[in-house]
Each structure stands twice: as C-alpha cells, then as structure tokens.
Amino acid sequence: MRMDPNNVPEILADLQQSEVSLNTALQQVSTGKRVTLPSDDPYASAAMVQNTIETGDVDQYTQNVSTVLSTIQSADSALSSVVSSLTQAVSLGTEGANSTNSASNLQAIATQVQGLLSNVVSQANTSVAGSYLFGGTSTTTPYTADASSPTGYTYNGNDGVNSVAIGDQKSVQVNVPGSQIFSSSSNNVLASLSNLVTALQSGNTTDIGTATTAVSSAISYIGEQRAIYGNSESQVNSQETFLQQDTVTLASQQNSLIGVDEATAAVNLTQAETDNSAALAAAAKVLPNTLLNYLSQPS
Amino acid sequence: MGGLNTSLSIGLQALEANQGALNATSNNIANANTPGYTREVPQFSENEENLSGTEVTGGGVTLDSLQSVRDELLNLQIQQQTSLQSSADTQSSSLQQIQSYFAASSGNDISSELTAFSSALAQLSATPTDSAAQQGVLSSGQNLANAFNSTASGLTSAQTEADGQVTQTVAQINSLTQQIATLNGQVAQLAATGQDGGTTEDQRDELVQQLSALTGVSIAQSSDGETITTGNGTPLVIGSQSFTLQTTTGSNGFKQVLDSNGSNITSSIQGGQLGGAIEVRDQTIPGFLSTLNTLASQFATSFNAAQAQGFDSSGKAGQNFFTLPANSADAAAGIGVALTSASQIAISSDGSAGSNGNIANLSAALTAELPSGDTPAGAYANLVFQVGSAESTASTQSTAIGQNLQQLQTQQGSISAVNVDEESTNLIRYQTAYEAAARIVDTIQQLNTVTLDLGSSESF
16 A cells, blocks of 8 residues: 655654654753643633632631730730739728728728729720720720729720621621720729729728629629630630641642642653654654665765 | 558557657656646547448547546545634634633732732731731732732633734635636536536535635535535635625624625524634634633622721721723723822721731632622632633534544545655656557558559569
8 A cells, every 4th residue: 555655744743743742841840830721721720710819728727726826815914914803903992901000001991092094094995006905996096094984984985896807707806995994883893993992092991892893793704804815815716727837738729630640741751852853763764764865976 | 440540540540659658657746746736637439430341440549638636526526624723723722822812821910919919918927017918918919919910811812813914814715716616617617518527626615615614614516516605605606706895894893794785694604714714703702701801890890899808007098999991891801900109098996106007808708709690810710710611612623623633644544645656657658658559640651651662663
C-alpha cells in the first residue's frame, strides 16, 4: 500500500504536542498549581470560589478573635479592679460599723469610700480604641458627675449590646452595658457605695452595717456579670481552635483542588523532556532521508 | 511486412510518450509542496497492431493522458471535519479570552472582590466605629461593583469581536464562492470533453477546502460541476454561478446573515468560523451574561435590603448601598455603589453610633440564598464552572477532530501526494526508456544508411 509521503505535518504535530506537554509540566512545577484557568479544571475552579471566600473570612475571623479577646480582657481587668475597690469598701464599712469610732474617724472613712466610688466610676468609663467598654452601643462617656442624682453620677450610655462575628453565623457578645453592671435598678453598685458614704457621714452604725452588706452583695453581683465576659472568652477561645483547624482544612482543600503533587509534577516534567527530545531526534533522522541521498551524482 | 520506417515511427512514439511521462514527473516534483496538488500519473496505452499480409507487428505506444489521482469521498470527509474543527477553534479562542476574566489568579475577579468585601464586613464587625474599617467596606464594595462591570464588559467585547468576525467571514465566503464558480465552470467543460480536470480541479478543491473552514457546506456533484450549499441548503455555488451572502444589522445590534434572496439564515448556519462565531455571539456569551446579570441584580437587591434594616453613623435609616441600572439586562455592566461616604453604611441596628448590630445582616446577605436558589458565591461558582467547561469542551473537541483530520489527511496523502522518492525512481525509469527509444531511432538511422549505400562502389 502506498504511504503518505509527506510526513512533515505529522512530525510537526508530534513536536507541537510534546512542546505543549513540556510547557504544561514546566508551568505546574514552577507555579505548584495544576489549575490556573477555569478550563484547566472547571469543577475545581468553581469549588475554589467558595474556598477563597471562606479562607478570607477565616483569616478575618481569626483577627476578630484577637480583637474580641483584648476587649474582653480589658473589661475583665476593669471589673476586677472594681471588685477590689468594693472589697476595700466592705472592710472600711465593717470598720465604720464598729461603735468605737469617733465622728472624725467616720468622716475620714467616708472620704475614703467616696474615693473608692470615684475609682469605680473611672473604671466604668474605661475606653479601648476610642469606644467605651460599659456605655452600651453609645459613643458618649458612660458616667458623668450629676449633683441631682442620688449617687452623684448619671448614666449617659444606652443598654445596647454588640456582638462580633467570629465565624459564619457565629458571633459573641463583647460588652455588658453600664446600666446593667453598675447602675441596674435591682443591684445598683454605684448606689450601694454612695449609700455607704451617706451612712458613714450620718454615723448610724446600724445604717453603716446595712450599707456594708449591700456593698458585699454588689461584689457577688459584679461576679455574676463577669461570668458573661468569661462565657464569651471561653467561646472565643474554642472558636480560635476551630478557626486554626479550619485554616488547615481549607488550605489542604485548596491544595487538593488546584495544587499539584510536587513529586508527580517533577516526574511529569522529566517525562515531557524525554518525549520532546525523542520527537526532535526522530524528526532529525526522518526528515532529510530521501532516495536522492543514495543515487550517484550525474557526472 | 513492416519496413524500417515502421520501427522508426514506433521509436518516435516511444520518445514522445516517455517525454510526456518525464514532463509529468518533473511537474509532480515541482509541485511536491503545492497545497491541494494531486500527483499526475501518465496513462500509456499500446497502439493498434499493424496487419501486413499474415504478419502482425505492434503499433507502438501512445500517452493517452495525465491522470490526477484523487479520492472525492475523502475530500468530502476532510471538508466536513475542517468545518467542525474551525468552528470549535473559533469558539475556543473566544472562550479563552473570556475565561481570563473568571480566573482567580487575576486578583480582581468577582470571586476575589467578593472575598475582600466579606472580610471587610467581618473586620467592621469587630471595630464598628473605626473609620478605616468603614472605608474598607465602602471601597471593597466599590471594587466588587467594578469587578462586575469589567467582567460584563469582557463578555460584551468578546461578543463584539465575534460579531466583527461574522462580517469578515461572510466577505471571505463571497470571494471564495465567486472563484469556485469560475473554476467549477471550467472543470465541467473539461469533463464534457472527456478530459481530466487536473490542475483546475486541484485549485477548485483547494478553494472548497478553504470555504469549508469558513462555514459548514454540503457538496453534490452534478453534470455542470459541483453544487455547494450551506448546511441548511442555502445555495452558494451552482455550476458556474455563485450566490452572494449579505449581512445586515439586526434588532439585537449584531450582524445577521442573509442569503441572496434576503432571507435571514443566521440561526441555521453551523460549522466553520462563521458557525463558531455565531454560536459564541448568539448562544454562549448571552447565556453567561444573563447569569451574571441575574447575580448582580439579585445580590445588589439583597444587600440593599440588609442595609435598609439598619441605621448609618448619623442615625438615619440605611439607604441603598448599590445602584442598579433601570434595565436589568445591563445589571452587571451598570452596577455601582450608591453611597458617597463610609458613614452611610448601615452598621447600627438601634440608631446609636457604637452599635454593630446590622453588620450581621449585611454579612448574611453575602451568604444567604438569592431568589435564584443559590448563594452569591454559589451562583458565581456555577458561572465559573460553565465558562471553564465551555472552553474545555471546545478545545477538547478541537483536539479530537484534529486527530481525526490528521488521519484523513494522511489517507489522502497516501493517495494523492507526491512522493519524491517515487518520482525519482520514475525519472530513472522514463529516462532509461527514453534512452532506449533514442537507441531505436539511432539504429534505424544506421540501417537506413547501410540500405542506401547498398550497391555503391565505395562499399566494396
């Protein structure tokens, strides 16, 4: 049977094919990616859309976790300072309730308790990065001095609560408004202190004793409120662990979707190089071969 | 009984026949690399024998014709496959251009911008009063709108390019059909006189081959040459007459193809560059655009609704974040950001400046199901899949047809192509025959001289 004498198109097609494989292998080795364009693997490219968004979110949630932790810790340390002020007030109150105190002594104790009250108020006005920890969602200073108020202070914040996103559909409470912690109608911490001051100033030991007991119960009330922060903190901590795992999961998913196994890629590259050299060598052997090479030259 | 002159005339015929064969061989060698050339083979036949009394002598040789060696059926198959391949190639090259807008590696595709927007919202959730974080949401929203705009414009410009290709290809088709009709007439004339079409036929077949790369054609043989029609039967060439296709701008703003009677045949054209360009322009890209527009419009509406649930930094009810053009078919191309300042983002759920309550709603708009039944990311992922798989299908198809085509061409080459080795061998063969015939003439001449010298004194 007669053969197609023109083998150039076939040789060219072989060369081109081996060069395409070589380029693909080279690109995969140098980028570490199997998929750079949607047509390389439409399914993986589509799955990567979700993966990219989730990866970006998880990065941001991880940052949010540390922001939330620092806010919660600031609030907690402010409350801890409030508790130690209140504890001091209780011991001062207990001292004041002792009937051996002179009037001037009681005055001095009252002044100390007044100092503790303003200390608690200043803790209640703590701000982090320009926002108040205990002002609800308001941006005004939570407590300002107000002579008309029985406690001497008035609350300017609101009772709003903010929650920060630390996961998809997962957020954590980051503040307890001052109206709930310091000046709630049932457990008014500021009022208990100012009542103690009034009782000390009056010198009535029974009143002092009652006021001191109120301050003691305020300590346990603050403790209850701190539990809200503690609860948020433990949620954030466990979420942080989850986010770390999720980051790893997403990265490994990304790798299996569009990444290339380095060993396979290296083997493919070597294979492609061999194929290409073989195609070139074959072309070099076949192309110049004609009968004319063997016919004697005309004399 | 034949005389010396009979041998002389046989020798002369042999010289002529072998000279003709040598001509054919040299022409074959000369055209070894001419596209569309089919090798010509000399057809020898022995002449009628001479009867002289009871003695019969051979009548010598005649070179009847030079016959082109071709296989019409194979040509038809090659033309069909060429149409299919060139259609797939046209679609693939257009889709390659489109898919770069959907490649995540570009960094400003919709997927990357959606990621940035989602992250910016999550950041704002932690720091609602931070003006840098607010600005981050506004500018990433702007970038997302821009990504929609540029993807839509990428699709539209690929569509416009395909439209330009339609006009160009129709002009090329018209020029080819005209030339084919002329050659077709000549081939028919040659065939009528019983002659081989030879070079004329080669030229016509080569042009038909080029035509089939431009559009799918079907070819029928008739007494006045080939009848070439488009796939749906619109005549392009009948005998020596060609029919011109026309283009006119249609209601959708794109060129429509009309046959010579003015009927619109655009939707029935298949195969070739023209078929590929029309498919991409009228089917593939409009499909992508409509998905993209639905996504842009539903996403913007859903995000605006979330924005309306909250209050901005000054305590006013949230206004629209995104604007959409009046015509929903331009949603992706025209989507923009309506807010002029980051303070207009509806962060607060209660109207107070420090609240971040509405960010949860804004973030939820990014992950909630749209009326289409998909989340924004899911809808976009589907589109990426569609674009990627359309390109991969077109290029896989092109590769597969290419292999098929190469096989057919090898088969055609084995029948019609010039083999230089074969021609070199023939050259030696005809050369030897020519030399031998020349020796006959030489010998007869010597014998004639001897005969004429008979009885002359000098010979004795």
